[in-house]
């Protein structure tokens with residue numbers, strides 16, 4: 001079976017992108033390919049993996065081309081994407097990465113490094129100074145490991161060479177992601193050199209973005225199926241839903257690709273769009289991931305095929321989530337929520353509950369806990385979201401409803417498991433997990449209504465299981 005091969009010359013680079021995983025390939029690289037089709041062609045992407053060699057091993061043998069597979073219900077479309085100009089593996093050669101980031105033709109450094117890549121405290125948004133990668137990068141700033149370490153060193157080199165700074169573009173599912181990135185970069189720079197920090201604060205732009213496209217991890221089956229239908233092997237392929245939405249704060253002093261020609265929306269303030277997406281989509285995604293996993297469902301589509309879980313989503317949107325979301329310009333919130341359920345139902349997308357359940361300690365604050373706080377502030381206890389929090393607590397306890405181990409992937413997994421194991425009763429387990437202050441702000445842990453309702457939900461989950469708990473809730 002031949003491998004996919006590149007057919008056009010590699011584009012001239014204009015972007016360095018940190019985090020070359022499935023989401024980047026289903027999203028940034030496609031928007032950029034479309035933008036280069038529509039206008040300037042010098043926005044090729046130098047993709048950088050901060051950890052594993054996988055992306056390079058998959059992409060490089062095929063000249064950095066790969067297939068995007070759009071999965072609509074009953075209809076599949078394939079397209080070869082060639083916007084990646086090169087791929088680097090940072091741990092193998094940090095100097096090559098810094099050279100690319102410091103090059104004058106690099107005008108944007110974008111990031112899809114997942115929540116934990118920001119090395120911040122999820123509850124406070126500040127850089128964790130004792131994070132092992134941050135401690136390493138402060139001691140060895142010329143050969144960094146973390147995203148903040150790379151950004152600051154590259155900016156220091158540009159400043160020294162009197163090259164204009166790049167625009168730093170966070171594309172992760174974090175609220176005010178530009179502001180958050182700016183915060184961790186400045187925290188890091190201040191610890192290194194306050195003057196450099198001042199220069200970054202004055203000169204570097206960090207626009208915020210809202211990104212959205214459901215993209216499950218690629219499986220061996222996906223690759224085999226593509227080979228069968230297309231007659232070539234492509235280990236770098238990505239499969240995703242048809243829907244895509246990118247809302248970007250328009251703040252690019254050194255230019256940007258014509259992403260608007262590809263359908264991206266440029267606005268002055270993306271915060272409302274971000275809140276809408278994080279709370280409506282990611283909030284229910286995480287809810288379905290924990291409760292669906294515990295109920296024995298492997299994917300989101302399977303979970304919402306159970307009418308009780310579909311109703312759970314509808315109740316959450318109508319009663320607990322939408323009332324907290326300020327109206328974003330041009331959006332119809334009830335229609336947005338209804339469309340989400342259709343997206344979840346897409347039977348062609350096998351998005352595993354286990355995958356979405358990953359890194360919950362980094363996701364819960366912006367997906368669920370902020371919404372809970374807003375409800376409590378209005379004098380309402382959001383019982384459905386409290387059930388979701390209890391579901392997460394059962395999940396990180398590491399044992400499923402049949403008594404089997406759960407493979408919990410989370411930077412705090414050990415700490416969460418120890419907290420859960422340290423207590424015997426539901427009440428004490430909930431209290432032990434609520435004391436993890438990287439996740440739960442005091443405002444919540446000191447609220448007796450929240451604690452009581454989460455504890456009650458935890459008891460129901462422990463006694464009768466997630467399916468019954470969800471059924472009870474939707475009535």
Ligand code: CS2
Nearest residue numbers: 211212213214215282285356
């Ligand atoms: C998901 C997201 O894995 C997860 O946590 O909730 O990746 C989700 O699919 C995307 O944000 C959709 O845009």
